[in-house]
Amino acid sequence: MEVVIAPADELAVLAADAVESLLRAKPDAVLGLATGSSPLAVYGELARRHAESGLSFASATGFMLDEYVGIAADHPERYRNVIEREIASPVGWPSRQVHGPDGSAADLPAACAAYEKAIVDAGGVDLQLLGIGTDGHIAFNEPGSSLASRTRIKTLTSQTRQDNARFFGGDVEQVPRHCLTQGLGTIMAARHLVLLATGRGKAEAVHQLVEGPVSALWPATVMQLHPHATVLVDEGAASRLQ
Ligand code: F6R
Numbered sequence: 001m002e003v004v005i006a007p008a009d010e011l012a013v014l015a016a017d018a019v020e021s022l023l024r025a026k027p028d029a030v031l032g033l034a035t036g037s038s039p040l041a042v043y044g045e046l047a048r049r050h051a052e053s054g055l056s057f058a059s060a061t062g063f064m065l066d067e068y069v070g071i072a073a074d075h076p077e078r079y080r081n082v083i084e085r086e087i088a089s090p091v092g093w094p095s096r097q098v099h100g101p102d103g104s105a106a107d108l109p110a111a112c113a114a115y116e117k118a119i120v121d122a123g124g125v126d127l128q129l130l131g132i133g134t135d136g137h138i139a140f141n142e143p144g145s146s147l148a149s150r151t152r153i154k155t156l157t158s159q160t161r162q163d164n165a166r167f168f169g170g171d172v173e174q175v176p177r178h179c180l181t182q183g184l185g186t187i188m189a190a191r192h193l194v195l196l197a198t199g200r201g202k203a204e205a206v207h208q209l210v211e212g213p214v215s216a217l218w219p220a221t222v223m224q225l226h227p228h229a230t231v232l233v234d235e236g237a238a239s240r241l242q
Pocket of ligand 1: 033034035036037038039065066130131132133134137138139140
């Protein structure tokens with residue numbers, strides 16, 4: 001695992017560099033997309049490069065990490081809508097090439113199985129962008145998640161719902177209770193993992209990720225077993241590293 005400590009704006013540039021070099025070498029690359037606040041500066045940087053130097057997503061495919069269950073189709077925090085607004089639309093990425101788990105499906109387990117198959121059929125994810133929760137989750141694999149898990153329905157912890165209340169007007173009751181999420185096994189199948197974390201609130205999770213024992217209690221620690229994982233952290237998020 002490669003750990004880079006730098007100011008937040010530099011981290012976004014480094015992550016965008018990784019995406020850009022992949023797309024220049026392999027225009028039909030498969031990108032894994034995180035939501036939440038951590039990747040927003042990366043998406044902004046990619047949009048800038050699309051506008052200024054023609055970085056193209058026209059042949060790429062995207063797969064989102066997760067989606068809320070039971071959120072209105074037009075809700076601005078539905079992850080499908082977030083990804084459309086923050087990255088797909090700004091870089092001119094055709095919507096039909098950007099996929100997410102279907103949190104409104106009548107048969108959720110079937111939707112999860114179909115999502116796993118779609119990722120495999122696309123050739124697997126080349127580069128997966130990740131954030132990390134204060135409790136060490138990646139995607140919505142909360143503590144206790146199987147390290148081999150695949151896309152499935154999960155219940156969000158009260159910690160995660162509190163953390164995400166800021167996206168729902170500060171009202172935790174508005175945060176959905178369930179989601180569909182890629183599993184840890186799904187994420188580990190990606191060829192390159194790039195995780196971003198900023199701020200002291202992430203310091204304990206980053207400490208566990210980098211220095212803790214591999215354990216389902218801190219799900220991100222599974223990344224220690226990945227052959228190509230890059231962890232991009234600012235001073236605050238790195239403040240508990242030895
Ligand atoms: C979102 C996701 C989550 C977030 C994590 C950190 O798609 O998969 O794991 O990355 O909750 O969220 P932020 O970046 O908002 O601190």
